[in-house]
Amino acid sequence: MARSNEVSINESKQMVVPLNTWVLISNFKLAYNLLRRPDGTFNRHLAEFLDRKVPANANPIDGVFSFDVIVDRATNLLCRIYRPSDTDEPPNVADLEKPVKSESSSTVPVIVFFHGGSFAHSSANSAIYDTLCRRLVGLCRAVVVSVNYRRAPEHRYPCAYDDGWTVLNWVKSRAWLESTDSKVHIFLAGDSSGGNIAHHVALKAAESESGIEVLGNILLNPMFGGELRTESEKRLDGKYFVSVQDRDWYWRAFLPDGADRDHPACNPFGPKAASLEGVKFPKSLVVVAGLDLVQDWQMAYVEGLKKAGQQVKDLYLEKATIGFYLLPNNAHFHTVMDEIKKFVSSNC
Amino acid sequence: MDELLAVLGYKVRSSDMADVAQKLEQLEMAMGTAQDDGISHLACDTIHYNPSDLSGWVDSMLSEFTNPPPPSAADPTAVLHNNSHSAGGNGGGESHKSAVFRDDSEYDLRAIPGVAAYPQADESDKDSCRKRMKTSAGGSSNSAAVSSPSSSSSPPPPIAAAAAPSSALIAEPTRPVVLIDSQEAGVRLVHTLLACAEAVQQDNVKLADALVKHTGLLAASQTGAMRKVATYFAEALARRIYKIYPQDCLDPSYSDTLEMHFYETCPYLKFAHFTANQAILEAFATANRVHVIDFGLKQGMQWPALMQALALRPGGPPAFRLTGIGPPQPNNTDNLQQVGWKLAHLAETIGVEFEFRGFVANSLADLEPEMLDLRPADVEAVAVNSVFELHRLLGRSAGMDKVLSTIKAMKPKIVTVVEQEANHNGPVFVDRFTEALHYYSSLFDSLEGSAASPSSPTTASQDLVMSELYLGRQICNVVACEGGDRVERHETLTQWRARMESAGFDPVHLGSNAYKQASMLLALFAGGDGYRVEENNGALMLGWHTRPLIATSAWQLAR
Numbered sequence: 001m002a003r004s005n006e007v008s009i010n011e012s013k014q015m016v017v018p019l020n021t022w023v024l025i026s027n028f029k030l031a032y033n034l035l036r037r038p039d040g041t042f043n044r045h046l047a048e049f050l051d052r053k054v055p056a057n058a059n060p061i062d063g064v065f066s067f068d069v070i071v072d073r074a075t076n077l078l079c080r081i082y083r084p085s086d087t088d089e090p091p092n093v094a095d096l097e098k099p100v101k102s103e104s105s106s107t108v109p110v111i112v113f114f115h116g117g118s119f120a121h122s123s124a125n126s127a128i129y130d131t132l133c134r135r136l137v138g139l140c141r142a143v144v145v146s147v148n149y150r151r152a153p154e155h156r157y158p159c160a161y162d163d164g165w166t167v168l169n170w171v172k173s174r175a176w177l178e179s180t181d182s183k184v185h186i187f188l189a190g191d192s193s194g195g196n197i198a199h200h201v202a203l204k205a206a207e208s209e210s211g212i213e214v215l216g217n218i219l220l221n222p223m224f225g226g227e228l229r230t231e232s233e234k235r236l237d238g239k240y241f242v243s244v245q246d247r248d249w250y251w252r253a254f255l256p257d258g259a260d261r262d263h264p265a266c267n268p269f270g271p272k273a274a275s276l277e278g279v280k281f282p283k284s285l286v287v288v289a290g291l292d293l294v295q296d297w298q299m300a301y302v303e304g305l306k307k308a309g310q311q312v313k314d315l316y317l318e319k320a321t322i323g324f325y326l327l328p329n330n331a332h333f334h335t336v337m338d339e340i341k342k343f344v345s346s347n348c
Numbered sequence: 349m350d351e352l353l354a355v356l357g358y359k360v361r362s363s364d365m366a367d368v369a370q371k372l373e374q375l376e377m378a379m380g381t382a383q384d385d386g387i388s389h390l391a392c393d394t395i396h397y398n399p400s401d402l403s404g405w406v407d408s409m410l411s412e413f414t415n416p417p418p419p420s421a422a423d424p425t426a427v428l429h430n431n432s433h434s435a436g437g438n439g440g441g442e443s444h445k446s447a448v449f450r451d452d453s454e455y456d457l458r459a460i461p462g463v464a465a466y467p468q469a470d471e472s473d474k475d476s477c478r479k480r481m482k483t484s485a486g487g488s489s490n491s492a493a494v495s496s497p498s499s500s501s502s503p504p505p506p507i508a509a510a511a512a513p514s515s516a517l518i519a520e521p522t523r524p525v526v527l528i529d530s531q532e533a534g535v536r537l538v539h540t541l542l543a544c545a546e547a548v549q550q551d552n553v554k555l556a557d558a559l560v561k562h563t564g565l566l567a568a569s570q571t572g573a574m575r576k577v578a579t580y581f582a583e584a585l586a587r588r589i590y591k592i593y594p595q596d597c598l599d600p601s602y603s604d605t606l607e608m609h610f611y612e613t614c615p616y617l618k619f620a621h622f623t624a625n626q627a628i629l630e631a632f633a634t635a636n637r638v639h640v641i642d643f644g645l646k647q648g649m650q651w652p653a654l655m656q657a658l659a660l661r662p663g664g665p666p667a668f669r670l671t672g673i674g675p676p677q678p679n680n681t682d683n684l685q686q687v688g689w690k691l692a693h694l695a696e697t698i699g700v701e702f703e704f705r706g707f708v709a710n711s712l713a714d715l716e717p718e719m720l721d722l723r724p725a726d727v728e729a730v731a732v733n734s735v736f737e738l739h740r741l742l743g744r745s746a747g748m749d750k751v752l753s754t755i756k757a758m759k760p761k762i763v764t765v766v767e768q769e770a771n772h773n774g775p776v777f778v779d780r781f782t783e784a785l786h787y788y789s790s791l792f793d794s795l796e797g798s799a800a801s802p803s804s805p806t807t808a809s810q811d812l813v814m815s816e817l818y819l820g821r822q823i824c825n826v827v828a829c830e831g832g833d834r835v836e837r838h839e840t841l842t843q844w845r846a847r848m849e850s851a852g853f854d855p856v857h858l859g860s861n862a863y864k865q866a867s868m869l870l871a872l873f874a875g876g877d878g879y880r881v882e883e884n885n886g887a888l889m890l891g892w893h894t895r896p897l898i899a900t901s902a903w904q905l906a907r
Binding site for chain 1 (some may be wrong): 350353355356357358360366368369373375376379396399402406409485523524525527535536538539542596659682782786787836864867868877878879881882883894895
């Protein structure tokens with residue numbers, strides 16, 4: 001059935017990503033192009049209209065059920081909580097917040113997840129992220145708390161970080177999330193802008209006197225940048241779904257007015273950032289896609305952590321593009337899922 | 349269907365994948381060119397439909413870019429966007445005609461209900477409008493207050509005497525829960541209510557009695573929405589246990605009053621009216637004579653806005669006929685006529701030719717198409733509108749089938765259906781109870797947020813109480829009643845879709861313009877920030893946070 005013209009046009013892409021992945025991410029790319037206005041404003045109504053969302057579901061599907069919680073009424077900060085279920089029986093609503101620890105699971109990892117979207121797109125209830133979070137539950141036998149943080153350009157830095165911090169504190173103080181040692185075993189995770197948020201929330205936890213210990217950070221294609229144009233940005237500009245121009249737009253939308261990309265939010269190891277030496281920062285797993293134009297910044301981040309004496313493992317996937325972890329139809333997906341599982345279980 | 353993409357919300361046939369990919373590439377090239385020429389603003393003005401149908405979306409986007417319209421010479425203050433395309437949307441995946449429609453939705457705020465209140469009589473308006481006015485309202489409808497015989501015998505058997513539509517038995521797999529209150533006491537209260545429902549289902553009267561009393565105690569120690577919801581549910585359970593069934597035959601004008609307060613307090617009804625009107629407006633785009641059949645006229649709150657929007661149509665308004673259906677009134681007061689008169693007065697002031705007819709009916713199933721004086725479809729476009737009415741028919745087998753065939757016989761251009769987004773019609777009592785508890789908890793919680801109006805606290809709290817009573821009566825009906833008395837048989841959009849499609853209707857999609865305007869409406873009228881509009885395969889849903897609570901869908905006769 002496939003016409004040969006299409007096959008040849010797509011040949012180069014097909015070698016890199018499966019066709020349905022290409023369709024998915026190209027669709028996002030083009031739709032997102034419509035949403036970003038040259039004057040820096042964002043077509044939020046159209047964005048929400050186009051975004052495919054799913055409701056929470058307290059009925060277990062494939063061993064996972066979910067429910068939403070308003071963590072902070074004042075800002076309507078919502079989280080979607082995903083829990084593993086041993087039975088097919090729908091939990092009683094009174095049991096949704098039943099203690100996670102049990103005889104079979106004395107230690108339960110709680111992963112606070114920040115979805116991607118370059119600070120402007122997507123939500124905790126976006127279908128792509130609901131699916132990813134559900135996978136993480138099964139993979140790590142964890143509870144996942146997906147944060148519906150405030151987005152740019154309506155809410156610039158530091159709103160997303162503040163929301164992350166609020167949820168981190170909320171998670172820490174939930175008795176039902178404690179393991180048998182009466183502590184909540186917390187990991188931070190995120191992709192794209194979510195990875196960036198995870199870093200900054202972990203930093204805040206480490207630098208504050210909150211006593212909140214984050215056991216590990218999992219950063220998937222984290223969004224970092226800087227004023228300098230790196231080699232990977234020049235080489236891969238516009239080649240695999242992402243362009244330098246759109247990255248610049250999102251940074252302008254997120255960073256404070258007048259800031260440049262060396263602002264520490266964007267460039268945590270840049271000229272304007274404080275040193276991380278001596279900071280009790282969690283261990284990190286950083287996944288870098290070899291066809292992501294931001295990779296030089298991501299590798300610089302890894303280097304920065306190492307130089308500051310922090311523990312970090314980087315996983316470089318040569319032929320991966322952005323979004324490879326959204327569909328389980330490629331080898332990179334499985335590699336990364338295995339690494340995440342190992343990382344969580346060995347650090348929990 | 350590609351399963352992986354389906355999970356992510358996109359419906360693409362595997363066999364179409366290569367084709368869609370190629371079109372995406374073409375679209376990218378077209379968009380790139382457009383941006384160079386500086387006409388990328390077109391992208392913002394187009395109206396999008398049904399994003400889940402990726403193939404359809406790409407096709408319509410391609411036609412926007414490859415067939416740009418001539419530059420619009422229209423007055424920039426031109427009000428209504430030109431929705432002159434046929435059939436309002438993709439009724440099954442076909443793509444749009446290629447004309448670009450300027451999305452002037454900024455200017456359409458006039459179509460928002462609430463803004464279009466009954467105006468004061470204005471002398472100068474009357475004079476200018478007099479020549480175009482043709483008030484046949486009231487006059488011709490003297491004979492129209494036809495009471496359907498309120499016989500208790502069932503109407504003539506319908507064509508298909510099959511069992512009740514199986515969609516009532518479709519297991520709804522999704523149970524969306526939004527927790528606001530994670531305090532210890534709230535959880536215990538919910539637990540007790542559920543245990544009581546369980547006891548009731550098992551006919552354990554003694555246990556149920558003890559639990560319902562305990563609930564009362566627990567509820568008293570709560571505050572806010574949780575307390576109110578628990579109190580209504582406890583009362584409903586008590587009625588069921590002691591078999592003191594509420595009488596549904598409350599004065600309809602009282603229930604209308606409650607509904608008016610509900611209308612004022614929160615955006616649900618405004619959203620319902622607004623989105624239904626949007627679909628009707630689009631369907632009526634070029635018609636010269638239009639006829640709306642409203643399955644539940646009540647105070648006619650939906651129609652001033654539609655009439656105003658019709659009046660502002662470029663090229664002038666169509667002749668507008670409204671048929672309003674309502675229940676029998678006590679004391680022979682003619683509520684329908686009164687509403688008709690008010691609307692006629694409005695029509696006069698805005699220069700819309702208007703005709704009104706009221707029909708009294710105990711049940712929509714008593715309606716026959718012959719009663720409605722329908723005119724040929726090429727002469728008059730018909731819209732059938734049902735806001736929270738259809739679910740009432742689900743208690744009688746064959747009632748729904750009858751009504752759906754009657755609707756088809758009306759040959760409508762569009763059928764608008766607004767329903768509660770919940771399954772309160774399942775066969776198992778405890779499941780129904782649990783669903784309802786979640787649903788009304790969200791609803792009550794949203795009211796708490798909305799009613800915090802600083803301007804006039806007394807009226808606000810009065811409105812709130814009345815709104816709560818309005819919802820409380822629904823709760824009572826869902827929980828305490830059975831059989832023909834249980835009329836609040838809400839079902840989900842998925843269930844309604846199955847029913848409408850098997851009855852021979854195709855969906856008409858509501859687009860991004862309606863979505864945007866609904867969102868803007870919320871910003872204007874809704875106190876709380878928690879309201880969300882969501883697009884769902886061409887339908888629009890309004891919810892509180894992530895929990896959808898009502899859904900508007902539009903339909904046309906299947907080809």
